[in-house]
Amino acid sequence: MGRETTFAVVDIGSTKIATLIASRNGQDELSVLGCGTVKVEDIFRKGILSNIDRTARTLAMSVSAAEEMAGIKVQNLTVGFSGEHLRSFNSLGVVPVSKTENQITENEVEAVIEAAQAVRLPFEREILHVLPQEFFIDQGDGIKDPIGNTGVRLEVQVHVVTASTAATQAIYKAVRMAGYEITNLVLNPIVVGSALLSAEEEEVGTLLIDIGGSATDIAIYYKGAIRHTASIGMGGKYVTNDIAVGLQIPYNLAEKIKIASGHAFSARIDPVEMVEIPEIGGRQQSKVSRVLLASIIEARMEEIFELADDTVKRSGYSNKLACGVVVTGGGARLRGLDKLANKVFGLPIKIGYPEKIHLPEEFYGKPEYSAAIGLLAYSLRHPVDQEEKRNILVRMIHKVEDAISAIFNI
Ligand SMILES: Nc1ncnc2c1ncn2[C@@H]1O[C@H](COP(=O)(O)OP(=O)(O)OP(=O)(O)O)[C@@H](O)[C@H]1O
Ligand SMILES: [Mg+2]
Missing domain, CATH: 3.30.1490.110 (Dna Ligase; domain 1)
Incomplete structure (x- = not known):
């Protein structure tokens, strides 16, 4: 197995493409040399990358920014993604x-x-x-x-x-178009835990939820291993969209209001509190009740948590979660989310910030980087992707089997 000392990982999310370049010292510790985050919009449709050109351009910008900061060029990337096709x-x-x-x-x-x-x-x-x-x-x-x-x-x-093969092929295409090679292609739910969970949490039983823009990823850990993974095709963008529709304001303004004044547990809001809506497009400045804003957010987040809870129940591990729930991803930044999650799951709730690896200051308190940091931990353990090589073989076997089935109609 190769002993690379530099690792480059890219998280292709529905709202941002984040690159981290890190090096490993003799004690297998990682330190981040460069990072680059570029915002992105509308690159996924139904969880599958649909705008390859825009993804390739954004990815190239994100990797270049990280390369510049690190002062090195990279060629091989560990790429993480998610989506409801999982x-x-x-x-x-x-x-x-x-x-x-x-x-x-x-x-x-x-x-x-x-x-x-x-x-x-x-x-x-x-x-x-x-x-x-x-x-x-x-x-x-x-x-x-x-x-x-x-x-x-x-x-x-x-x-x-x-x-879905369509989803992986689209990612390969975008990364190649940007001029890079994928050495590890990873579904994010399997790596987020390594950025956040303690050995005890993985052993005793924990439900991990990563709330992104278009996807909410789930992983259940029990007895030191992943027992279940899933991805729900809903996230923070749906919350923003509900605010835009509910308050009849543009999406970008709804996003700003959500971040500045949003809350996921309306019962905690003083009914007299008001939120200012600035003047837009000839419409005068106005005010809405913060309870109304919170109830819009709460309805969508409750739906997402209930879908997650259904998945957990179907997995058979709902009574094996003694360490409770860890919620991460950009969506976890919503105020009051822990209280809402506690109401739905009836378990102790913790917001998961990536703090396990020594990181530059800009990552502190930023749950949206959990997946990228999990990818770093993964690439440290998979410097040469033995798994991918094996999977190519298995995929070939499947394809041959499928071709035989198709020919002989069996
Ligand atoms: N302070 C905040 N309050 C509420 N929501 C926030 C806050 N900061 C970010 N978000 C939300 O987090 C979401 C983006 O999270 P994240 O960066 O983890 O997504 P992503 O990884 O790009 O997407 P995905 O995982 O779905 O592919 C957005 O919907 C954004 O509105
Ligand atoms: Mg994400």
Whole structure:
């Protein structure tokens, strides 16, 4: 495996493209050398990148800004994205262990993980991540690392995360058009936890929610592994849009008012409080009740949390979340969000700020960078993407299988 010392990650979000360039020292600690964030609008449709040109231009600006600050040029990027096309499931794989030695090596581990992902997928979907949860030797208790143990049968339970091929192809196209190469393509929900959660939170059970502009990503951690991931096609942009429609004001003004005076828990607002709407397009300056503004925000955020809660219930892990809920992403900056989340989930709520890695000051108190920082942690662990290489192989197998099915109609 290559020992790169510089890492470049790009989070392609629905409201911003954020690049971080970091270096690693001998103790495997990262320090950020450069960053570049460029705002973006309307590049996704139904969670799939639809405006490739604009994405390529914005991405090039974002990476160039980070390169300039870091004083280095990069070529290879770890790229993260999300979207409601994401699907996930847990799967089991089993392999026999070599009879002559009975000792489990890296080969058996690779083979069993391979076996766990040998599931038939629809033609238009692909596996992006296969995350081991536990290994079992001869039906014993679950363990994290089976290498060096002996037995005759090795089993693994994995979490498989898939994406729409159209969505991944669009990302590859945009990044290539910008003049860069993707070494790791990552679905954000699998990395955000590494920017925020403690080992205890991952072990005891935590629901992580990343509220972005167009997507709200979910990851459930339990016993030190990801148990469930999902992405809901709604986020802060929907809140702003509701304010624009409800108050009959332009979107950009609604965004400003949301940030300056928004609140997600209307019961906490003094009914006499008013919010000023400045003069716009010949319409005179006016005032609206802050309770009204908060109730518009609350209705949408409650809907998003209830959809998240449904996903958690369906996953079967709702009674395994003793560490409660960590909410992050730009949307987590809304005042009163913790109280609303507590009402919906009935669990302790924490707003997740990325503080685990040593970062420049501009990242403090900015939950919208959790995904980018999670991508850095991921790229440190995947300097050469073994996973991607394996997936290319699996994708080829799926494609051959699908072609055979199509030809023989089986
Ligand atoms: N202070 C704030 N109060 C309320 N909302 C905020 C605040 N700051 C940012 N937001 C909202 O956060 C959202 C953007 O969050 P973020 O930067 O995490 O999204 P993204 O990563 O670009 O999008 P996605 O994850 O959906 O692809 C916007 O809808 C914005 O209105
Ligand atoms: Mg995001």
